[in-house]
Amino acid sequence: MADFSSVSSSLLLTFFILFGLSVAKEILVGGKTDAWRIPASESDSLNQWAERSRFQVGDFLVWKYDGGKDSVLQVSREEYVNCSTSNPIKVHSDGTTKVKLDRPGPFYFISGAQGHCEKGQKLVVVVLTPRGRSSGIVSSPAPAPAPFLAEFEGPAVAPTSSANALHGGILVVALGAMLGLFM
Numbered sequence: 001m002a003d004f005s006s007v008s009s010s011l012l013l014t015f016f017i018l019f020g021l022s023v024a025k026e027i028l029v030g031g032k033t034d035a036w037r038i039p040a041s042e043s044d045s046l047n048q049w050a051e052r053s054r055f056q057v058g059d060f061l062v063w064k065y066d067g068g069k070d071s072v073l074q075v076s077r078e079e080y081v082n083c084s085t086s087n088p089i090k091v092h093s094d095g096t097t098k099v100k101l102d103r104p105g106p107f108y109f110i111s112g113a114q115g116h117c118e119k120g121q122k123l124v125v126v127v128l129t130p131r132g133r134s135s136g137i138v139s140s141p142a143p144a145p146a147p148f149l150a151e152f153e154g155p156a157v158a159p160t161s162s163a164n165a166l167h168g169g170i171l172v173v174a175l176g177a178m179l180g181l182f183m
Contacts, residue, residue: 036065070113
């Protein structure tokens with residue numbers, strides 16, 4: 001019969017490895033290396049990409065761009081709406097920018113190159129609230145914004161999939177079964 005403390009330690013280690021590997025992701029902005037540029041059309045906008053993506057606390061956004069010609073500015077909502085580069089929260093100009101999404105809610109980014117933001121080179125990502133924590137936001141769907149407001153609003157937060165709950169439930173059952181084998 002196996003020693004209970006060594007089994008518990010092994011299970012605990014397995015649990016942290018499984019969940020540690022699935023928590024944070026590095027997400028290439030726009031899904032490609034040349035995405036940080038003035039969009040050719042509205043459908044080419046990074047906000048269209050962000051609306052189809054899911055961002056979790058702990059994920060990293062990664063930009064690849066020519067640092068000699070452009071930059072990524074993290075800004076407030078007001079600076080985003082006005083394309084103001086005068087008071088950014090953070091300036092990145094190294095050509096390979098990595099930003100940790102460290103809290104739920106919206107993050108606003110604009111290009112630091114003259115005139116690029118006004119031509120649509122900007123991005124809003126909305127980080128989902130971790131499961132089990134209340135954000136104070138009702139989860140019922142909101143009405144679509146009027147077209148003239150769409151530029152000022154971030155992407156809608158989509159409902160989370162029940163697949164995560166299923167995955168977690170299966171893991172708990174599997175861990176329980178493993179524990180039963182050693183008792």
